[in-house]
Amino acid sequence: MARGREELALKVTAVYPHRAERYPQLRYMGSKHRLLPWIHEVLSEIEFSSALDAFSGTGCVGYLLKAMGKRVVTNDFLDFSYQIALGTIENSSTILSEDDCAMLLDENPDRASFIQRTFSGIFFTPGDLLFLDNIWANIPRLPTPYHKSLAIASLVRACVKRQPRGVFTVAGDPERYKDGRRDLRLSLEEHFHESVALYNATVFDNGQPCRALKADVFAVPPDDLDLVYMDPPYVPRADDNCYIKRYHFLEGLASYWQAEGTEILEETKVRKIPKRYTPFSYRRTAVQAFEDLFRRFAGSTLVLSYSSNGYPDLDQLVGLMQKYKRDIQVFEKPHRYHFGTHRNVSRDRAAVREYLLVGS
DSSP: OOHHHHHHHHHHHHHOOOGGSSSSSOOTTTOOOOHHHHHHHHHHSOOEEEEESSSTTSHHHHHHHHHHTEEEEESSHHHHHHHHIIOOOOOOOOSOOOHHHHHHOOOOOOOOHHHHHHHHTTOOHHHHHHHHHHHHGGGGGGSSHHHOOOOOHHHHHHHHHHHHSSSSOSOGGGGGGGSOOHHHHHHHHHHHHHHHHHHHHHHHOOOOOOOEEEEGGGGGGOOOOOOEEEEOOEEEESSSOOOOHHHHHHHHHHTTTTTOOOOOOTTSSTTTOOOOOOGGOOOHHHHHHHHHHHHTTTTTTTEEEETTTEEEEEHHHHHHHHHTTTOOEEEEEEEEEEOOTTTTTOOOHHHHEEEEEEEE
């Protein structure tokens, strides 16, 4: 009987949904994009038809689940992450046409100059900043929320590609970082066109009603979902795990700094927005947050993604999950993160062991 299950698992895991390989990759802290084949291998051995990606980030794992034919719900408390998931996972048919893109690029005489005034000399060239102000003046003219989400996702990717390290933490003349890389030679408009093509290519209907949410994870209802995949922001051994600090520009851009919580902190060099509280960011609250997370979704199969350079420790997380699940399996894979290019990111800090804890 056990042998039969193993043979079945081998047959299933061999069929990797190659559509997931085409999902646009972002330089994003903790991204699991390069781990998708391994995650697929583990998930393929679990029987489930619906799943929640509780911390969706770039959307790559949620998209993998959609490519596997599952009914998928994604969630993230960041607006730009929500917009990416809305356009690529909930959306099943809408794309940005050539006419849509032409309209977005039309010179709008009523455009505001907020980005040009606020971020001059910080991240991008004057031409790039003008492009962002102009395109945002035209985004409300798009016909549906899915059109809008694809445009925002494409802007987000363009900004990440154009930014030398993919983060928005260092102020200064953007020209000084030019080092010959293609990403830095292209304008934001050129990156935008490439990104539109890539995100358009992700759109498909898997026959299931998928949905994207933007909420605190503890406000997400524990519905009748078979599996919950969790990749929360672990407390790192060094530095911090603040996504707002690194991606405040993207979070503001997703609403043109109109959403609550995107007010500019004028005294900051890079024009940050207020940091958002999450209990997963602090040692004093992280352990309880994980237990609360496992308790909330105890009715589903739990799949927790964890890195060896994070806190709490693996044994502690296994112990917490065992309070709510009888059978715990731990899958392990060596991995090296390529996030960050500066000399302070040592080889030891980048090399980790990735774990998937499966509780059923």
